[in-house]
Every structure is written in C-alpha cells, then in structure tokens.
Amino acid sequence: MTHTILNREKLRKKMFLFVARLALCSLVVELACFLGYKACYRFFPATVVEAGVDSFLAQLSPAQRDSIVAQYDPVLGWDLQPNQQSEQTNSAGRKFTMRTNADRSRVDRLHTDKPRIAVYGDSFAQGVEVNDDEAWAYLLEVELRQDVRNFGVYAYSPLQAMLKYQRHTEKGLVPALAILTVYEENINRLVNANRYFLGRMMHPLSFSPCLEPAHGTVRFHGNVLHTCFGDSFDRHDLKQAVCKSADIDFWSAFKLRAAFPYSFGLARCVVHHVRYGRAALDFNLWGTHEGEMAMDYVTDRYLEISQRRGITPIVLFVPNVQKWKDSRRQPKYADYVRRLKTRRPQLTVVDIAEADFEPELFNVSPFKGHASAYGNRIIATHLNFCIKNLCAFDRETRRDHNEAER
Known part of the structure; x- marks a missing residue:
C-alpha cells in the first residue's frame, strides 16, 4: 500500500x-x-497586417488624405472623381493627361445622353498611362462612330466592375452593348478585401467587396469599412477594419497579425507560404476550383444583369504581356476561357492573346507598365472586328426570326 x-x-x-x-x-x-x-x-511593416496602415497614414499629408476621402465609395470601395483633370508621368517617363466626365467616366469624343457601348474594368479598361485620345475605348468610339463610355477604374476587381455595371443599369443607363474587362492578374483581387494584402498599399481606404469561395459555395462580402463603421470613421476604425478584412481575405494569411497566440499566427503564415508559394502573386488562382467558382460568380451575374436589361454582354480578357519577355506564352486564364465559352455560349468572349501583335511594343515600356498607345490600338482593333461580326450575326438572326414569323 x-x-x-x-x-x-x-x-x-x-x-x-x-x-x-x-x-x-x-x-x-x-x-x-x-x-x-x-x-x-x-x-518590415509591410509584412504585418496592423503596421502597414500606421506606416502609411504617418506619411500622408492632409491634402492627400482629403483627396483619398473624396474617392471613397461605400459599396465599390473607391471611384474616380467627376470633372477632374490630372497630368501624370507613366512608367516610361512620358507625361499623359487623364480627364473625367460628370458621370465619372473618362473623357470621350462622342458624349451623348445614351451611350451605345459601356466599358467596365480596371486600369487596363481605363487606359492608364496614355492620353485620353489614346485609350482603347476612345479609339473604339472613333472606329465605330458610336458613343463608347469608359467606366474603367484603376485597381478594380471584376467584382467591383460588375457591381458598378449593376448600379448603372439600375439607374437607367442601358447601353446596347457592355464590355467587362478582365486583366490576367485581376482574379487575385476577387478574393481580396483590401489591396494592402496583395502587397501594395494604395491608401487606407482601399477596401473592396470580395468573394470567399469555400466548401463548394461562394460567399459575398461587402466593403468591410462600410459594413462595420458606416460612412463615419476615424484612424482607429481604419486599423480595426483592416484587421476584420484579414479574416475573410485569402492573401492576408501571407502576413503576420497581432493576435495571441503569436506562435499560431506565425505557423499559419509559414504554412500558407509553403502551400501557395513564396509570394501571393506567384500563386495561379485561375488553376484552382476556388478561383473558377469566384470568376463564375461574376460572369454569371454579369450575364444575368445583361439579359434582364436586354444588353449584349462581352467579356474581354487581356493577357499579362509583361510575362512574355522570353517568349509568347499561354495566359493563365486560357483553360477558364475555353470552359466559359462552352458553359455560357450567351456571352461573347474576346481574348486579346489571340490577336496578332508585337509583344515588346504592347506595354508603355518593353514588357513593363500598362498598355501603350500601340497596345491600346491592338485592343481597339481586335474588339472592333469582334463587335462588327457580332452585330452582323445579330442582324442575320433577327432577319431569320422575322422571316420565320411572317
């Protein structure tokens, strides 16, 4: 015992x-x-969720803060300011001018009350780094002799572009044809609640609606800053909103967070890096089921809105030609585009990668920056050809339909 x-x-x-x-x-x-x-x-503040906001805010002047607030949009995240003109220098060192209309579209030539074509997308739709009359939407307007309204906004995701399109149609803007522009790297922004997590802090208000694909479904999240704090917020609220957006942002796991236990946060960060690559942008989301579901969410709703309003929808894919320095290659979205054409034949899908052009001339500098004046002409010419074929097909279809009725 x-x-x-x-x-x-x-x-x-x-x-x-x-x-x-x-x-x-x-x-x-x-x-x-x-x-x-x-x-x-x-x-290394860029590697920590909370530090980036503090560091960025500390460098902003009052004038810059006022300018950022003026661009804030509670639903879309941000938008262009109306009736603005700015002169900037592009990545090739050349100056260019950008002007906006009262409806926040980029200045065009044939501005009417009812645009024939409306363009949506990011900076490649907007035509950043070239003058107003060199942007492809402007050139397309000249070639077609129809009012083409350019509603592209820098750093937009396809989701933001689709939501802006939805807003416009609900307010009575119903063009005959709409163009949703999807740049090759844009899919990364679909699952991104704040651009800071993609490695580049545009400004503290760079919150955006995003998608969270998981378990076979896609969940929509609105602008976290607006859903948490409404239209009134201060510096402390911004920091809190960044932390909240990290909970739903796919790319936030590549950064450290101020949360106990810190060892778990570090382990989560390391595992995410090992699983998806050393850098977030190296990971090909187009090749995943989650990425496909997120993109399907956007294209399906884009098609639904268009059909409900009687608008002919086009989805324009633009390859990242910067990756073609060694040789011309197949875009990451190539397989998705093939599936989309089969799955949604009602959509007209246009891929600039199929156009014949000189890759080294496509960007403002050889394989660097946005589309040059030459690159914008390539996009406009290829689109012009596709639109004319589409219109000819529609006329033939309507004629056959009328003859059948008679």
Missing part, C-alpha cells in the same frame, strides 16, 4: 515537472514569436 502511494507521488511530481517544462517552453516560444512580431512591425 505504502509502495503504491509512493509511486503515485512520483508520478504526480513527474507530471507536474512535465507540465511546468512544457509551459515554460511554450512561454519562451511565445515570447520569441512576440519579439519577432515586434521586430517585423518596426523594421
């Missing part, structure tokens, strides 16, 4: 020592991770 009691006492002591050592080791590991987080916060 005494021997049994002694064994139990020894076992208790061993268990106590084991638990104490485990707790001490955990404390040391947690302290090391915390100090590592603090070091990253101070010396």
Whole structure:
C-alpha cells in the first residue's frame, strides 16, 4: 500500500515537472514569436497586417488624405472623381493627361445622353498611362462612330466592375452593348478585401467587396469599412477594419497579425507560404476550383444583369504581356476561357492573346507598365472586328426570326 502511494507521488511530481517544462517552453516560444512580431512591425511593416496602415497614414499629408476621402465609395470601395483633370508621368517617363466626365467616366469624343457601348474594368479598361485620345475605348468610339463610355477604374476587381455595371443599369443607363474587362492578374483581387494584402498599399481606404469561395459555395462580402463603421470613421476604425478584412481575405494569411497566440499566427503564415508559394502573386488562382467558382460568380451575374436589361454582354480578357519577355506564352486564364465559352455560349468572349501583335511594343515600356498607345490600338482593333461580326450575326438572326414569323 505504502509502495503504491509512493509511486503515485512520483508520478504526480513527474507530471507536474512535465507540465511546468512544457509551459515554460511554450512561454519562451511565445515570447520569441512576440519579439519577432515586434521586430517585423518596426523594421518590415509591410509584412504585418496592423503596421502597414500606421506606416502609411504617418506619411500622408492632409491634402492627400482629403483627396483619398473624396474617392471613397461605400459599396465599390473607391471611384474616380467627376470633372477632374490630372497630368501624370507613366512608367516610361512620358507625361499623359487623364480627364473625367460628370458621370465619372473618362473623357470621350462622342458624349451623348445614351451611350451605345459601356466599358467596365480596371486600369487596363481605363487606359492608364496614355492620353485620353489614346485609350482603347476612345479609339473604339472613333472606329465605330458610336458613343463608347469608359467606366474603367484603376485597381478594380471584376467584382467591383460588375457591381458598378449593376448600379448603372439600375439607374437607367442601358447601353446596347457592355464590355467587362478582365486583366490576367485581376482574379487575385476577387478574393481580396483590401489591396494592402496583395502587397501594395494604395491608401487606407482601399477596401473592396470580395468573394470567399469555400466548401463548394461562394460567399459575398461587402466593403468591410462600410459594413462595420458606416460612412463615419476615424484612424482607429481604419486599423480595426483592416484587421476584420484579414479574416475573410485569402492573401492576408501571407502576413503576420497581432493576435495571441503569436506562435499560431506565425505557423499559419509559414504554412500558407509553403502551400501557395513564396509570394501571393506567384500563386495561379485561375488553376484552382476556388478561383473558377469566384470568376463564375461574376460572369454569371454579369450575364444575368445583361439579359434582364436586354444588353449584349462581352467579356474581354487581356493577357499579362509583361510575362512574355522570353517568349509568347499561354495566359493563365486560357483553360477558364475555353470552359466559359462552352458553359455560357450567351456571352461573347474576346481574348486579346489571340490577336496578332508585337509583344515588346504592347506595354508603355518593353514588357513593363500598362498598355501603350500601340497596345491600346491592338485592343481597339481586335474588339472592333469582334463587335462588327457580332452585330452582323445579330442582324442575320433577327432577319431569320422575322422571316420565320411572317
């Protein structure tokens, strides 16, 4: 009996020592991770969720903050300011001018009350880095002799572009034809709640609606800043909103977060890097089921809106020609485009990668920057050809339908 009691006492002591050592080791590991987080916060703020906002805000002048607030949109995240003119320098060192109309579209030549064609998308739709009359929407307007309204906005995702299109149709803007522009890298923005997590902090208000594909479904999330704080927010709210957006953002897992236990956060970050690549942008989302579901969500709703309003929908895919420096290659979206044409024959799908052009001339600098004046002409010419064929097909279809009725 005494021997049994002694064994139990020894076992208790061993268990106590084991638990104490485990707790001490955990404390040391947690302290090391915390100090590592603090070091990253101070010396590498771009790697930490919370630090990026503080660092960026500290560098902003009052005038810059006012300008950013003026661009804020509670639903879309941001939008162009109406009746604005700006002169900028592109990545090739050349100056270019950008002007906007009262409806926040880029200045065009044949501006009417009822545009024939409306363009939506990101900076490749907007025509950033070239003058107003060099953007492909402007050139398309000249070639077709129809009012082409350019509603492209820098850094937009296809989801934001589709939501802006939906807003316009609900307000009575119903063109005969709509063009949704999808740049090759845009799919990354579909699952991104704040551009900061994609490695580039545009500004603290760069929150955007995003999609969260998981378990065979796609969940829509609105602008986190607006859903959490409405239209009134301060610097502290911005930081809180960034942290909340990290919970739904796919790319946020590539950054550290100020949350206990810090060791778990570090492990999560390391696993995400190992699983999806060293950098977020190296991961090909087009090749995943999640990416396909997210893009289907946008194209399906784009088609639904168009059919409900009697608008002919076009989806324009633009390849990342910067990756063609060594040789012309197949875009990451190629397989998706083939499936989309089969799955949604009602959509007219146009791929600029199928056009004949000189890759080294497509961007403002050889394989660098946005589309050059030459690149914009290539897009306009290829689209012009496709639209004329589409219109000819529609006329033939209507004529056959009328003859059948007679």
